[in-house]
Amino acid sequence: MPFPECVPELTDGVVRLRAHRLDDTDGIVEQSVDPESLRWTTIPSPYAEPQARDFLDRIERQWNADPVEPHWAVCAADDPDGRYLGTIDLRRRGGSLAAVGYGLCPEGRDRHLMSGALRLVVRWWFDTQAGTRITWTAFGGNFASWAVARAAGFRFDVVQPGCATFRTGEIADEWQGSIDIGSPLAPRTPWFDPPEVAGIGIRLRAWRDEDADSVEEPRHPSHFVPDAGIPSPATFGGWLARRRLHQARGAGVSWCIADEATDRALGDLVVFTHDGVLEPGGEAELGYMVFPSARGRGVGQAAARAALRHTFTAPEPGDLSGVTGLGIRRLMAVTAEDNHASNRTLDRLGFTVWGREGAATAPDGSVGPALHWELLA
Numbered sequence: 001m002p003f004p005e006c007v008p009e010l011t012d013g014v015v016r017l018r019a020h021r022l023d024d025t026d027g028i029v030e031q032s033v034d035p036e037s038l039r040w041t042t043i044p045s046p047y048a049e050p051q052a053r054d055f056l057d058r059i060e061r062q063w064n065a066d067p068v069e070p071h072w073a074v075c076a077a078d079d080p081d082g083r084y085l086g087t088i089d090l091r092r093r094g095g096s097l098a099a100v101g102y103g104l105c106p107e108g109r110d111r112h113l114m115s116g117a118l119r120l121v122v123r124w125w126f127d128t129q130a131g132t133r134i135t136w137t138a139f140g141g142n143f144a145s146w147a148v149a150r151a152a153g154f155r156f157d158v159v160q161p162g163c164a165t166f167r168t169g170e171i172a173d174e175w176q177g178s179i180d181i182g183s184p185l186a187p188r189t190p191w192f193d194p195p196e197v198a199g200i201g202i203r204l205r206a207w208r209d210e211d212a213d214s215v216e217e218p219r220h221p222s223h224f225v226p227d228a229g230i231p232s233p234a235t236f237g238g239w240l241a242r243r244r245l246h247q248a249r250g251a252g253v254s255w256c257i258a259d260e261a262t263d264r265a266l267g268d269l270v271v272f273t274h275d276g277v278l279e280p281g282g283e284a285e286l287g288y289m290v291f292p293s294a295r296g297r298g299v300g301q302a303a304a305r306a307a308l309r310h311t312f313t314a315p316e317p318g319d320l321s322g323v324t325g326l327g328i329r330r331l332m333a334v335t336a337e338d339n340h341a342s343n344r345t346l347d348r349l350g351f352t353v354w355g356r357e358g359a360a361t362a363p364d365g366s367v368g369p370a371l372h373w374e375l376l377a
Contacts, residue, residue, distance in 0.1 A: 067092060088117050098134050100118065112151075132181045141172070150191065153185040155179065160174040187320055201302055202259065202306070216232075217292075219292045223363060250277035252272030255307065268288065271331070280327030333346055
């Protein structure tokens with residue numbers, strides 16, 4: 001069948017995928033000149049009606065090709081006019097492999113339409129095209145794109161450092177993920193959203209971009225804490241991006257320790273795992289640091305004590321964000337033996353030393369004694 005009759009219409013009752021139409025032109029232009037689209041995609045710029053017409057012509061040719069390179073227009077299922085809200089496509093990569101791409105107009109965002117659209121396309125590829133895998137890629141930092149892929153059951157496979165280029169010429173990381181036939185079309189891992197937790201004189205909350213104004217130069221012996229684990233005024237942006245990705249992959253929860261009265265950032269506290277994801281009944285590690293101007297006030301101890309309650313509280317059924325608790329069974333920490341302030345804090349919190357290394361490799365590469373601590377739920 002010729003286009004558009006050859007395009008299978010797909011719907012889940014919330015989102016509908018249909019063939020593109022000539023009257024989609026204005027919506028395609030709107031999507032393509034939107035700042036978020038320009039930031040996170042390689043859509044040509046400038047972009048106007050002639051480019052949109054060329055795009056529609058290419059879509060028709062690709063549906064008429066053998067094998068097809070499918071594109072669908074995304075619209076709301078309850079919209080009788082089927083107004084254009086975005087596009088989703090599959091690009092064949094040989095055999096049973098395909099790569100997915102998608103984008104929405106501003107009007108279509110924050111309505112959970114694209115995650116439903118992606119599930120429909122995944123089923124179509126696996127059920128009708130003998131497909132076995134679909135891959136997903138995005139510029140590093142595109143959390144909105146990852147949220148869609150994660151909701152549809154994709155796993156986050158790897159970060160490829162510095163192998164992509166923004167249209168500005170800036171070098172960027174590339175995120176890669178995939179889904180295989182037979183995988184459930186639902187989130188596989190948590191995405192932790194740090195809840196606010198009250199403590200004495202402090203509160204734990206999510207880090208914000210504007211907290212950069214509170215960040216201080218670290219002053220501590222180099223063998224105490226790895227440089228990558230603490231922010232400085234020069235590194236805060238990259239540090240925060242890594243922490244947010246850690247949370248989005250379910251590997252940790254990072255809180256800003258904020259002053260209860262002023263809300264100024266005083267330090268950082270993180271509960272994390274080195275491998276895999278944080279899971280109820282599992283183990284995790286505790287890390288914390290306090291900016292120099294806030295030291296000597298019991299800030300770290302107050303923050304850790306507040307975090308412990310949340311860390312050991314079992315999450316409510318279905319909670320994949322960690323808001324109601326983490327349900328960790330065993331919390332561990334590692335310190336240099338001469339880090340007396342941190343050791344005092346852990347001792348006062350009830351941690352016990354379960355091991356001592358006489359020749360541990362410190363964050364700065366030096367070798368010295370280290371203590372291993374634990375606290376059971």
